[in-house]
Amino acid sequence: MGMSRLEVNVRRLLSQCENMAKEDSQDWRLHKYISALDEMVSSLQSQPVKPNKETMSEYVRRVDFLKGLSETHKLSNPVEKVVATQLLSHGAVASTETVTKEIHQKTTSKYTKELRDQLFQSDKSSDEIRQRKQKTTGEDLDALLKFHHSMQEKIAEDMLSLARNLKEQSQLAGSIIKKDTETVNKSSVMADKNLSSLKVESERLQEHSRRAWKCWMWIMILVVIVIFINMVFFMRLKKKNYT
Template sequence: MASGSRLQINFERLLDVCEKQATASCESSNWRLKKFVEDLQKKLTLLNKESCNKAHPEVLKDYERRVGVLQGILLAEDQGSPGDKLKVVQTIPFFKQTSIKANILETGPASAPDVLQHAKAKFSSQSRQALLGEGDGLRQRGGVSADTTESELDSVLSHHEKQQERLAEDMVNMARNMKDHARVASRIVKEDTKRLEDTNKLADSNYSQLKIESARLEEHTKKSNCWMLLLLIFIIIVFVWTVIFMKVFHKPRI
């Protein structure tokens, strides 16, 4: 065993036990694995906070990734259907385990990538059996060959792929139609906006012309009023002179 603190050594031993249990096919020990992983997380927190810790930073990152793999497997185990379990375990990032020998146990378990591959293979098998409807009762029939099973699996997967492609094509067409409708609506709005602007310009122009014509009409009205006043004065003068003339030069009586 390489040199290291007692906390690190205990952590590596517990990590060894957890990875062995994770690769085991027995599901009844999942509750024990959950407790171990919780203890691993606590020890890992202490390792990161330990002031005298001599562990290499890459080794600590390796510990975190390996614990993350175990947590992801436990999360997948909590899912209901095999398909959901497979989806969860496929989201766990794959990584290469560090090869720094100064801070890890020399006699360790299977590496974390192997544990992850084992979990993926396990859940893939469960999902395939659920997809094909293969339970214990179907196994007892014994009338289906391996080639037939693979052929049925390929046909089912091909059917699902075609459905996904059709769905993706429908979504693309829908997005294209929405884009076309949005473009047409935008063009209509622009045209209506332009018409409104032209109408406003025409209204402004008509208002300006109306003001000019009103000013001209007012000027003509003033001029006509002056001429009417002069004509009225002239008529009054003529009338007055006519009356005076008639008074002065009246007809003599015979």
């Protein structure tokens, strides 16, 4: 069966959004397109005639990735952007879509560079302040060292928070996958049981049909015999009356 008009539009808009995200994820039109694409995929899911389950899952996964990319762009903190981009790897990037993987790699590199530039800028600012304050009193020098130390602690805390969030999301993804696997296994076992029950009931129905046929056959034979005997008696009775 060919694709519906809605599915064709979904595929076209999805390809256009991915190309735009690959070139420039900051294009304001991209957010509008993603919103419209999400509504179209929802409509496609609710139609009586829709793509197979695997194709539909692929559409949803790619749209979710684009939505996550759009939400990541709205963040202001480079650390949060890096974390959010890494979390996207547990979803749509796990697919075999080359374009999706390319977008994810470019986005990760971009936000990682922003974070690195911010860290270098902070260190540079600290160095400039230290150079300007070298000729000041010892109290100013202590304040400068304290500021530099606090900046280093903040960077370390941000990196630890990033690692902690990645670990938690990885564990969460593993738990979800494990639950889905258990659900699939239970469904498979239930399907096997239902198939066995259906087979048993089918055999019972066939046996019942055979018994009913035999019963009706004997009844018909008995009726024929009774009719035959009655005819014989009737013929003899008539013969006696004639004699």
